[in-house]
Amino acid sequence: MSEEAGKSVHLSVRIWIAVALFFAGFLGLAEYQRNPLNDPDAARQRTGVVLPPGQEPAPTISSLDIHGRPAVIIFDRSLAGRHLFHDLADQSDITKNAALIVVTSDRSRPIIEAGIDRVLSDQDGAIAEAFRLRRPIDKGYPVGYALVDASGSIRFRTLDPGYARRAWEIRLLLSDMKS
Numbered sequence: 001m002s003e004e005a006g007k008s009v010h011l012s013v014r015i016w017i018a019v020a021l022f023f024a025g026f027l028g029l030a031e032y033q034r035n036p037l038n039d040p041d042a043a044r045q046r047t048g049v050v051l052p053p054g055q056e057p058a059p060t061i062s063s064l065d066i067h068g069r070p071a072v073i074i075f076d077r078s079l080a081g082r083h084l085f086h087d088l089a090d091q092s093d094i095t096k097n098a099a100l101i102v103v104t105s106d107r108s109r110p111i112i113e114a115g116i117d118r119v120l121s122d123q124d125g126a127i128a129e130a131f132r133l134r135r136p137i138d139k140g141y142p143v144g145y146a147l148v149d150a151s152g153s154i155r156f157r158t159l160d161p162g163y164a165r166r167a168w169e170i171r172l173l174l175s176d177m178k179s
Contacts, residue, residue, distance in 0.1 A: 036138035037161035059130035090167030
């Protein structure tokens with residue numbers, strides 16, 4: 001191999017190494033900036049897969065009273081001074097198809113409670129644990145939701161700190177539960 005060809009190969013290798021290091025740094029930064037409220041296992045967050053009916057019964061918690069009608073159970077750390085959804089119409093749309101139950105770890109309530117069937121406190125995390133919601137990256141109280149069908153089966157659960165912007169996704173999953 002000529003000296004010039006050797007320099008060309010070395011230059012190509014250096015370029016590929018630089019590109020690989022750039023992308024490795026970018027991926028490292030993306031992982032570093034993950035939301036601390038996300039699931040530690042990204043494959044388990046917002047899967048979009050609705051479980052078959054009857055596979056997993058919802059826990060029996062008297063304050064929930066969720067049997068007989070589909071239910072959306074929102075879990076959040078605090079709703080003090082906040083709306084449940086960014087658009088009140090989203091809250092209204094969900095309550096047409098399901099009971100809307102809000103569970104917070106600090107006893108707070110959203111600013112507007114229209115359409116919300118119940119607001120529950122879960123200071124010890126027992127309700128979230130009964131629904132087997134996973135702990136987020138920061139190991140605090142889970143932020144997300146669970147969907148229960150009219151027969152009392154858990155059909156979907158996820159950590160989702162952005163649920164307030166994704167009411168469309170909750171409505172879509174509810175419609176999948178009907179089919």
